């Protein structure tokens with residue numbers, strides 16, 4: 678099966694939030710009451726009911742104020758820390774390159790939340806992990822993901838990752854190098870890629886995820902898991918699985 682991807686041209690995004698609404702509708706995610714915090718960005722963060730949100734960023738570039746918009750959701754990293762660190766293999770990669778979640782396996786430890794370089798997953802009240810699943814049900818039926826189909830500005834392209842990379846390279850060449858293709862190599866290659874009219878840092882992005890994302894070592898993640906599983910009936914079993922996954926051996 679060929680890898681699929683989205684390529685979003687941020688210069689075309691009008692921040693209408695059609696993609697945000699389409700994601701809610703298709704995935705039957707409820708509306709959430711929020712407070713006005715002096716920005717059009719709403720909601721301000723991912724929640725178990727919000728897999729996709731449109732960021733509004735006000736930045737100063739060369740002395741001029743600019744308003745930058747960005748559709749934000751799971752990037753479906755090839756080298757995904759959430760997959761690499763989930764102790765019970767609840768998060769896995771599928772044949773399209775997407776990151777999928779088996780909620781039956783999830784124990785709600787929150788390790789994926791702590792290690793995601795794009796600060797995407799959230800835990801619901803069960804607790805179980807939640808995030809964009811690339812509308813796998815639509816993809817296997819030959820349809821576009823709901824967000825890509827909904828965009829009235831034609832800012833979101835969807836297809837084979839190879840084709841999206843080709844389109845991305847062509848756009849960069851046409852711009853004379855002014856536009857940046859983000860996602861070709863970051864985290865082993867993303868399946869949500871962007872054409873950025875401004876430098877990645879203006880969107881809060883670096884080559885290793887969000888600029889302010891914490892980077893935890895395997896030892897730190899293991900220690901976090903030990904603490905979270907205090908008193909849990911599955912503590913020994915899960916710590917054994919984690920030790921084998923992280924270090925190739927059981928820690929004594």
Ligand code: SF4
Pocket residue numbers: 750751752753754757758759760776792793794795796797798808
């Ligand atoms: S963006 Fe975060 S949640 Fe999505 S695949 Fe990458 S590490 Fe996992």
Ligand code: SF4
Pocket residue numbers: 762763764765766767768782783784785786787788789790805806
């Ligand atoms: S909450 Fe824990 S068990 Fe569930 S997917 Fe995240 S890392 Fe895996």
Ligand code: SF4
Pocket residue numbers: 699700701703704728729750808809810811812822823824825
């Ligand atoms: S791919 Fe589907 S689940 Fe992911 S953000 Fe788009 S509409 Fe939401």
